[in-house]
Amino acid sequence: MLLDLSKWYRTLAPRTTVLVSTIDKKGNSNAAPFSFVMPVSTNPPVIAMAMVSTRHTLANIRETGDFVVNIPGEKILAQLWACGKPLPKGVSEIKESGLTEERAKKVSSPRIKEAIAWYECKLRAELEGGDHLIILGDIVLAESDEQKDEKPLLHIGGADFCLPGKNLKTE
Numbered sequence: 359m360l361l362d363l364s365k366w367y368r369t370l371a372p373r374t375t376v377l378v379s380t381i382d383k384k385g386n387s388n389a390a391p392f393s394f395v396m397p398v399s400t401n402p403p404v405i406a407m408a409m410v411s412t413r414h415t416l417a418n419i420r421e422t423g424d425f426v427v428n429i430p431g432e433k434i435l436a437q438l439w440a441c442g443k444p445l446p447k448g449v450s451e452i453k454e455s456g457l458t459e460e461r462a463k464k465v466s467s468p469r470i471k472e473a474i475a476w477y478e479c480k481l482r483a484e485l486e487g488g489d490h491l492i493i494l495g496d497i498v499l500a501e502s503d504e505q506k507d508e509k510p511l512l513h514i515g516g517a518d519f520c521l522p523g524k525n526l527k528t529e
């Protein structure tokens with residue numbers, strides 16, 4: 359069966375889903391979900407995300423040069439979904455969705471407290487990637503909360519998500 363080329367990525371699913379938190383120069387925080395995400399280097403540790411050029415997240419990353427990749431667990435699906443709704447620039451999706459922001463350890467962008475892991479990142483490069491821009495981030499600090507017994511959310515497409523299921527061993 360031939361696939362509709364405009365929706366090809368829907369078969370590359372489920373995808374890791376993250377909430378990226380940022381701050382602008384005036385101190386307004388922001389958060390948005392992204393699922394076009396991948397690790398690209400282990401040493402140095404580098405992460406890549408693809409973003410449409412109009413995202414406030416991108417504007418803030420350009421302003422401050424940093425961002426936090428928050429890994430959302432299953433308990434914050436509703437809040438993650440709320441963070442995906444467009445709000446005027448300067449209005450914080452973190453506060454509007456009922457999530458809690460806290461100071462990051464090595465970057466100016468805030469972390470989202472309810473996440474289960476955090477990657478604090480500094481902007482490494484921006485690359486052209488078709489209708490998305492590829493943002494490369496150097497991970498300067500990575501931390502997880504072992505106390506939170508939650509599975510990470512995966513994005514299937516649109517409003518559909520799932521959780522990691524059965525573990526399969528090869529050796």
Ligand SMILES: Cc1cc2nc3c(=O)[nH]c(=O)nc-3n(C[C@H](O)[C@H](O)[C@H](O)COP(=O)(O)O)c2cc1C
Nearest residue numbers: 390391392393394408409410413414415442443444
């Ligand atoms: C689960 C999910 C995944 C998303 N993934 C992406 C993505 O990878 N790249 C992108 O540009 N937008 C993505 N979006 C859309 C943005 O999150 C959405 O447009 C958001 O309002 C952008 O917020 P901002 O303008 O504050 O950055 C996704 C939305 C959802 C709900």
